[in-house]
Amino acid sequence: MKRAYTTIIIGAGASGLMLASLLEDKHDTLIIDSNIKIGAKIAISGGGKCNLTNESVEASNYVGEAWFVESVLSRFDQEAVLAWFGQRGVTPQIRKDGQYFCQKSADEVLSVFHRELREVDFAMQTVVGVVKKVDKVFTVETDRGTFLSEQLVVASGGLSFPRIGASGVGHVIAESFGHGMTTTAPALVGFTLQPEQFFFKALSGASLEVRITTEEKSFRGDLLFAHKGISGPAVLNASLYWEKGQIEIDFLPGFDWGLLQGKKQLSTILPLPKKIAKAFLDYLKLSDKAAEKLTDPEKAQLKTLQHYRFAPAGTFGYTKAEVTRGGVKSSEIDPYSMMSLREPNLYFIGEVLDVTGELGGHNFQWAFSSAYCCAEMFNGVLDV
Ligand SMILES: Cc1cc2nc3c(=O)[nH]c(=O)nc-3n(C[C@H](O)[C@H](O)[C@H](O)COP(=O)(O)OP(=O)(O)OC[C@H]3O[C@@H](n4cnc5c(N)ncnc54)[C@H](O)[C@@H]3O)c2cc1C
CATH class of the missing domain: 3.50.50.60 (FAD/NAD(P)-binding domain)
Known part of the structure; x- marks a missing residue:
């Protein structure tokens, strides 16, 4: 040469x-x-x-x-x-x-x-x-x-x-x-969690479709609960626009609240994998009851799942970041x-x-x- x-x-x-x-x-x-x-x-x-x-x-x-x-x-x-x-x-x-x-x-x-x-x-x-x-x-x-x-x-x-x-x-x-x-x-990377979101860790391996909004942009796509935090395409895209501060996750994008009636249990009506629905109900301190038994304040509490705001602790870092x-x-x-x-x-x-x-x-x-x-x-x- x-x-x-x-x-x-x-x-x-x-x-x-x-x-x-x-x-x-x-x-x-x-x-x-x-x-x-x-x-x-x-x-x-x-x-x-x-x-x-x-x-x-x-x-x-x-x-x-x-x-x-x-x-x-x-x-x-x-x-x-x-x-x-x-x-x-x-x-x-x-x-x-x-x-x-x-x-x-x-x-x-x-x-x-x-x-x-x-x-x-x-x-x-x-x-x-x-x-x-x-x-x-x-x-x-x-x-x-x-x-x-x-x-x-x-x-x-x-x-x-x-x-x-x-x-x-x-x-x-x-x-x-x-x-x-x-x-x-690091960008196109998963988020690590603050102690208040540690309950996510019990869901490791589960995924669902969400909408994530950062100050600049909003993405609809899959979120994956991972051992170290959250990942998946919607999270990765959000990380590109996240610097510090809060993000908002809509865990029920496009959900028709009119469906929340009758004798069916909440975990059956909510369009979430059962494991995730139960974890969220626990987090909101709601029992998995028939929809018709929900009080208005309880409904309002459930609706917070469409505006779940928190500040990630950080990201998974350069060893995992795609870019x-x-x-x-x-x-x-x-x-x-x-x-x-x-x-x-x-x-x-x-x-x-x-x-x-x-x-x-x-x-x-x-x-x-x-x-x-x-x-x-x-x-x-x-x-x-
Ligand atoms: C796991 C993973 C999956 C991805 N998937 C996609 C995808 O499907 N689609 C997409 O669009 N993008 C994807 N990306 C992003 C994409 O790979 C990069 O944006 C793209 O490769 C950047 O191209 P580049 O030529 O600028 O740099 P690179 O492809 O990173 O190439 C830079 C090269 O420089 C060399 N180098 C660095 N420092 C030195 C040094 N000191 N001495 C000698 N050589 C050095 C490196 O070894 C490397 O080979 C992915 C990234 C990762 C990590």
Whole structure:
């Protein structure tokens, strides 16, 4: 392996692999990654089936500067992503809520990248440390020596899932070149509980459909009671918009209160799994009686299940989070080329930036779209 390249890409994840695949001239490109295999996160994504993108991708599905997100997504949108993979024999299918998954497994996506990147050099199991620039040349120091390049792409992701390579090195590199960062936090992750909600723990393993509302956004979907707290798609999405403070859970979304009459018992009428209904009745200190025997104050108490407010203690953290919210400030990045506005020939793509998507394929879409913008620059399509 030679040591001086035109382009070095730090990170063999979704964004780095897509960028290298889109390059018209792949010679003289090196991808460095600390993992043994490329695309480690792709391999485990979407329950092993990789949720590649979504039927509906809008800037409003992301936390980030809307104009910046919109500009990047519009250049290589979900249809373009599907077409690109389709031309390479991968035809993802919608499985639920507009989410496109691989037909059999994430290997379908990884095989495409393996085929596309035969001409690219890889330095796998190589950990990047310090990056400097001397006389217009980037020096990338790793635990396996130093590599040089004329242009450097930081595609090293965020802080989530350290067990498959996440290191935060991209943030450190950005700061060393004078970039600002927005506050980072684990996102698309479960919530831990305060002692008042410890009664949830007895429900571990049970799930139900809820609506969760944060200060910014509301999500309807499944909530899973977990050993450590609450999880499931609605919770994960809510975590993206939660900073601190209260959330509100509607445990009975759309319930018709007119049904609460007659001789049937509450636990039979309430549209909740029996175990959950009983736990909530216990919590409200209501007996599981015939609906017709409910007093008005008791009905009012039951209705609080539609407005259950509490402040999570925190989240399950980066070891469980699917993504990192926040990162390198996009206001210091050119959205057409993804080049740093502070340092010529330094680029940032993917999750390392302060753009984070909701569940459903939005984060891979972001990784691919931002990679595309950068590739257009390298392919000489952009006149910057
Ligand atoms: C369990 C899980 C499931 C997910 N499922 C989905 C899904 O189905 N759909 C979706 O859209 N999103 C999903 N995501 C989110 C998605 O995987 C990421 O947003 C996306 O991979 C980000 O791409 P990236 O290229 O920016 O970073 P990454 O894919 O994280 O790639 C960054 C690479 O940089 C390497 N690296 C980091 N630091 C160093 C260093 N110091 N030296 C060398 N190499 C380094 C890492 O090893 C890694 O391979 C999931 C995430 C997780 C954790």
